[in-house]
Each structure stands twice: as C-alpha cells, then as structure tokens.
Amino acid sequence: MKDINENELDFEKNIADDDSNETDNDINYELDDEIVEESGIQHKLKKLREELKAEKKQSQEYLTGWQKERASFVNFKNQEEAKRSERLSAMKTNLIADFLPVLDSFDMAFSNREAWEKVDSSWRVGVEYIHTQFLNTLEQYNIQAINTIDVAFNPMIHEPVKTIATDDQSKDEIVASVVQKGYQSGSIVMRPAKVHIYKYEN
Numbered sequence: 618m619k620d621i622n623e624n625e626l627d628f629e630k631n632i633a634d635d636d637s638n639e640t641d642n643d644i645n646y647e648l649d650d651e652i653v654e655e656s657g658i659q660h661k662l663k664k665l666r667e668e669l670k671a672e673k674k675q676s677q678e679y680l681t682g683w684q685k686e687r688a689s690f691v692n693f694k695n696q697e698e699a700k701r702s703e704r705l706s707a708m709k710t711n712l713i714a715d716f717l718p719v720l721d722s723f724d725m726a727f728s729n730r731e732a733w734e735k736v737d738s739s740w741r742v743g744v745e746y747i748h749t750q751f752l753n754t755l756e757q758y759n760i761q762a763i764n765t766i767d768v769a770f771n772p773m774i775h776e777p778v779k780t781i782a783t784d785d786q787s788k789d790e791i792v793a794s795v796v797q798k799g800y801q802s803g804s805i806v807m808r809p810a811k812v813h814i815y816k817y818e819n
Contacts, residue, residue: 710758710802710807713755713758713807714800716751717807720798723744723748724798726744758802759802760800760801760802762800763775763795763799763810764795764799766792766794767791769792770791770792770812770814773806773809774799774810775809775810775812776799776809776811778796778811779813779814781793781813782818783817784818785815785817789815789816790814790815792812792813793815794813795810795812796811797810797811798810799811
C-alpha cells in the first residue's frame with residue numbers, strides 16, 4: 618500500500634514538473650513575441666524617420682527653389698523698371714530735342730539786341746517770359762545748354778565750323794564763339810554746339 622502511494626506521488630510530481638515546464642515554455646514564447654513585436658515597431662520608427670528625413674529634404678529643396686524664383690522675379694522686376702525708366706527718359710529727351718529748333722529761333726531773335734529793343738516792349742517782355750519758361754522746363758529735365766566760350770575745344774560736345782587764326786599760342790584750340798548752342802542731358806549730348814575755334818599760326 619505504501620509503495621502504491623509513493624508511485625502515485627511520483628506520478629503527480631512528474632505531471633507537476635511537466636506543467637511547470639510547459640508554463641516556462643509558454644513564458645519564453647510570449648517573450649519572443651514581445652521581442653518580435655518590439656523589433657517591428659523599431660523598424661516602423663526607422664522607416665518613418667527615413668520618410669520624415671526625405672520629406673524635410675524635399676521641403677527644403679522646394680523652399681530653396683521658391684526663394685531662388687522669388688529672387689529672380691525681384692531682379693527681373695527691377696531690371697524691367699530700370700528699362701522702363703530709361704525708355705521714358707529717352708522718349709522725353711527725344712521729344713525735347715524736337716523743340717531745339719524753336720530755341721534756336723529765340724536765340725536768333727535775341728542775337729540782334731538793337732533790333733530786338735525796338736520791338737514793342739509789352740510784346741517783347743511776353744516773348745522773353747515764354748523763353749524763360751522754356752529754359753526752366755529744360756532744367757527740370759536736367760538739360761543744359763552748351764554755350765561757353767574761352768574753353769578748350771572738346772570734340773565730344775563741340776562741332777567746329779570755322780577756325781580763326783591767332784598768334785597767341787595760349788588760345789590754340791580754344792572756343793572763340795558759339796554759332797549754335799548745343800544741349801546735353803547729364804553725360805548724354807543731345808546736340809553738339811557749333812563753334813568757331815582759334816588756331817595758332819606762327
């Protein structure tokens with residue numbers, strides 16, 4: 618009887634041991650699943666980081682491209698504005714150049730002071746006032762007359778029409794008189810002045 622009870626205890630012990638082993642196996646298996654699951658999350662995170670990095674890179678490229686395009690547009694706009702300003706300036710200069718013969722007529726009328734003084738004073742004052750208005754308008758557009766004598770001849774602003782002999786060497790190539798005024802706008806010569814210049818002859 619005692620032997621049977623010991624056998625039964627051994628049997629039950631073996632079963633318990635088997636259950637214990639199965640439990641340990643289950644735990645190990647569950648840990649393996651967690652590791653696998655954690656590994657899958659890390660893989661997803663890595664993939665998301667890579668995608669985020671790629672998106673950031675692409676966004677930066679878009680931003681850089683947009684900034685370049687914006688800078689190009691600003692440069693283009695500035696260039697067009699500068700061209701427009703130059704065209705307007707050229708148009709104004711050309712328009713005023715068409716009125717230069719009118720100024721020449723005024724100069725011809727005023728050149729003979731004796732005859733001009735004989736004109737009716739009220740009419741004469743009115744014409745002189747119109748002439749002054751004309752000159753003031755030219756000044757507003759930065760247009761000056763080239764009308765100086767006793768200066769060195771400059772082929773850029775002077776057109777010689779006659780030479781006058783002189784024995785004074787210091788007057789050689791000096792403007793003696795202005796036959797027709799020239800006009801310039803800044804550094805741009807609208808029309809050179811027609812002049813007589815001295816020519817030294819020993």
